[in-house]
Amino acid sequence: VLFCTSSVCILSKSDCRQVPHTPPFNYSVQHTMKFFSHTNDHSNVSCVNSGTNLNTNRPLSPHLTIYTPQLTSTLSIFHRISGAFLALSFLTWFAVFQCCNLYLTFYPIYSTIMLTTQYFIYHAYFLFLCLTALSYHLTNGIRHLLWDCGLFLDLSSVYASGIIINIIGCALFTFMVVQLHNL
Amino acid sequence: MKHTQMRGSRSDHFTSFLSIFVCPRACRPNWLIQRATALVIAFCVCILFVCGNASHIFAFSLTFFVFVHLYMGLQEILADYIHHEITRDLVTLLLRIVIFILIKYACVFLVVPTT
Numbered sequence: 001v002l003f004c005t006s007s008v009c010i011l012s013k014s015d016c017r018q019v020p021h022t023p024p025f026n027y028s029v030q031h032t033m034k035f036f037s038h039t040n041d042h043s044n045v046s047c048v049n050s051g052t053n054l055n056t057n058r059p060l061s062p063h064l065t066i067y068t069p070q071l072t073s074t075l076s077i078f079h080r081i082s083g084a085f086l087a088l089s090f091l092t093w094f095a096v097f098q099c100c101n102l103y104l105t106f107y108p109i110y111s112t113i114m115l116t117t118q119y120f121i122y123h124a125y126f127l128f129l130c131l132t133a134l135s136y137h138l139t140n141g142i143r144h145l146l147w148d149c150g151l152f153l154d155l156s157s158v159y160a161s162g163i164i165i166n167i168i169g170c171a172l173f174t175f176m177v178v179q180l181h182n183l
Numbered sequence: 184m185k186h187t188q189m190r191g192s193r194s195d196h197f198t199s200f201l202s203i204f205v206c207p208r209a210c211r212p213n214w215l216i217q218r219a220t221a222l223v224i225a226f227c228v229c230i231l232f233v234c235g236n237a238s239h240i241f242a243f244s245l246t247f248f249v250f251v252h253l254y255m256g257l258q259e260i261l262a263d264y265i266h267h268e269i270t271r272d273l274v275t276l277l278l279r280i281v282i283f284i285l286i287k288y289a290c291v292f293l294v295v296p297t298t
Contacts, residue, residue, distance in 0.1 A: 080260065138228060
């Protein structure tokens with residue numbers, strides 16, 4: 001699932017020199033003054049020129065709603081999403097099955113599972129989703145470590161390494177599935 | 184760190200006092216520790232792929248580094264997406280307590296495996 005989105009970005013042939021198709025917000029003097037003022041006071045300030053409040057939810061760093069999806073931004077945000085997914089799933093698994101001593105003869109477990117999995121039909125594929133996220137996060141993390149060493153920072157090598165880590169991640173996912181099947 | 188030094192221009196003293204009291208430094212994790220734990224985890228996972236078996240010390244170190252890396256990643260995400268200072272410090276403090284308790288349980292589980 002994660003690799004299909006990046007392949008869509010490859011097929012759409014979008015490069016990073018595109019201008020955003022919608023402006024992020026109405027630029028005004030007070031926005032720029034607030035940007036350079038280094039204060040954390042987001043409240044009690046209203047923009048007089050455009051008549052809108054500054055305390056709105058402005059878009060954050062990857063700018064998913066503003067820019068068209070590219071390969072690099074998609075890989076970046078999926079690195080963060082897969083990391084958060086792995087962290088939360090690991091914490092939930094550990095807290096429920098290791099810390100709380102929930103035995104499998106405990107009846108409310110099955111009642112809650114029956115009540116909750118009516119809305120999550122595909123809970124059988126959760127392990128495969130975890131393996132996909134793990135393989136993607138591992139390979140893309142190695143790419144991030146190489147970037148931190150100062151390697152592959154050109155634009156062409158960034159795109160090439162993005163495609164290469166997708167291929168390696170697919171191979172790693174199949175390898176892990178085969179290992180799991182052999183167990 | 185830059186975030187906390189720049190604060191306090193307009194009647195923000197009580198807020199900054201509370202946030203310093205709750206969370207003495209800024210909520211950003213250390214950059215170098217995050218990369219070092221990521222490197223250790225990648226190395227350990229590659230060894231696990233090759234060998235397929237783990238000793239106790241290896242599993243303990245892997246679990247500890249996984250918890251540290253997980254804690255720093257979640258802390259960075261929370262610091263990015265929570266804007267209010269007191270809420271951010273409170274949530275990072277709660278995350279710190281939860282991770283500490285889970286690391287304690289992980290140590291007990293690895294020393295005395297019950298299942």
